[in-house]
Amino acid sequence: MIWTMAVATLVLAAWRVNWPALMEDKQRQHLCFGGAIALVPLWMLQAGIRDGQEIHFLGLTTLALMLGWRLGLLMATLTLVLITAFGFETWPEFGVNVLLGVILPVSFSYFIFLLTYSYLYRHLFVYIFVAGFFNAALTIAVKTAALAGYMVWSGDYSWAMVQNDYLTILPLLLFPEALLNGMAITLLVVFRPQWMCTFYDRDYLINK
Structure with a gap:
């Protein structure tokens, strides 16, 4: 079931990509693969008390807003x-990591961006602090809570072990995750706004 949901979502995403346009846009290709590679060392920095309960920074809010x-x-x-x-x-x-560690946080981050774009005043600081900073903190919280729930549901760990050994690390990551993504998004919209597919000068800067 988990594999089916993960594969179906990825196939849907791949099917809706404009591949001919992407193949012609070298800069977009470099951004895509550069973003993927940039996350590798970030995800390698893992911390945890027990095997299978490691937690790490995500950086997925920046990736979702960029790509x-x-x-x-x-x-x-x-x-x-x-x-x-x-x-x-x-x-x-x-399969679990794809569904709960990739699809869920990327989808959640992009959904929060859509909410801010649709219902909040479109301003540079709203984009940076709400769609970026606070969005990143919420995203890592949702991802961690979902994986914690799966650990308990699958029977790998008891709720007490998950709560004491896994969820207790989360508060230490909320602000750093938010700061990491907020700083990255700030630098990108200031120096390379053309790299951010969700940032529009006409909405966030012109006549503000």
């Missing part, structure tokens, strides 16, 4: 493939 939902999913999946091949994750858990 959009479809390419964000595909490139984050490529990062996960590399991380798993390097031995930092296990292949038996690949």
